[in-house]
């Protein structure tokens with residue numbers, strides 16, 4: 001199958017200050033794609049923009065953006081319109097899990113942050129990006145789902161719920177966009193070693209331990225799949241890719257060397 005070249009296009013990547021988003025930015029830049037990179041940690045984005053624009057001679061626009069705040073999303077897209085930057089590919093990657101507390105023990109603030117970021121933030125950015133995609137009748141939206149959106153585990157509750165929502169939204173959007181040329185894909189990874197677990201547990205040691213005894217996926221593995229979705233010929237829409245580390249047999253089973261298969265691996269209290 002002939003690949004579709006995205007060189008010269010512009011991709012907006014949310015959550016590009018770390019992990020999968022950052023790896024997507026690096027890989028897309030290496031393919032000659034101009035970038036709009038967003039996250040809350042602007043210092044990291046500025047350093048990345050400097051590196052990628054110098055190395056690959058592409059235009060990189062860093063924007064500080066908390067996707068939970070709809071006014072910030074609106075302002076970012078107003079700015080892009082003023083700068084005449086149209087988004088061809090949107091990678092909805094910004095997201096997080098906070099704690100593995102059981103529902104009955106959970107902090108309500110954590111629920112708000114996960115729902116506002118993973119679901120509402122993704123919706124705000126998608127709607128804003130769609131305006132100009134619909135006008136141009138072209139574009140691609142690639143959402144970061146998770147295997148947590150395909151099943152449940154103890155302590156996963158609200159995070160899992162938000163990723164089920166990403167899956168439902170990806171499918172719904174594909175249906176709503178029928179009759180346009182816009183594509184919608186979802187990439188759903190298993191365990192990827194990024195800052196994800198550190199953020200989840202606010203505990204570097206515990207996060208490090210989680211990835212020991214097996215080879216987890218790395219951010220570059222996921223970026224590779226995001227690029228794969230984006231570079232299929234225009235009549236091909238990858239609806240969903242699920243990817244596990246080889247050692248992960250299911251959402252709740254990771255085989256670690258020297259240990260029997262652990263159940264409920266996320267719930268390591």
Ligand SMILES: NC(=O)c1ccc[n+]([C@@H]2O[C@H](COP(=O)([O-])OP(=O)(O)OC[C@H]3O[C@@H](n4cnc5c(N)ncnc54)[C@H](OP(=O)(O)O)[C@@H]3O)[C@@H](O)[C@H]2O)c1
Nearest residue numbers: 015017018019020040041066067094095146192194195196
């Ligand atoms: N790691 C895994 O095992 C795994 C598995 C399946 C799915 N995923 C999904 O993959 C995506 C990326 O996660 P990751 O593993 O790369 O984790 P990560 O290294 O912690 O990166 C998360 C990114 O999201 C950004 N972010 C978080 N809250 C935000 C907000 N309110 N507004 C804007 N940006 C925000 C962070 O930037 P700032 O903090 O600078 O804002 C950061 O750049 C997430 O959607 C996650 O659910 C991860």
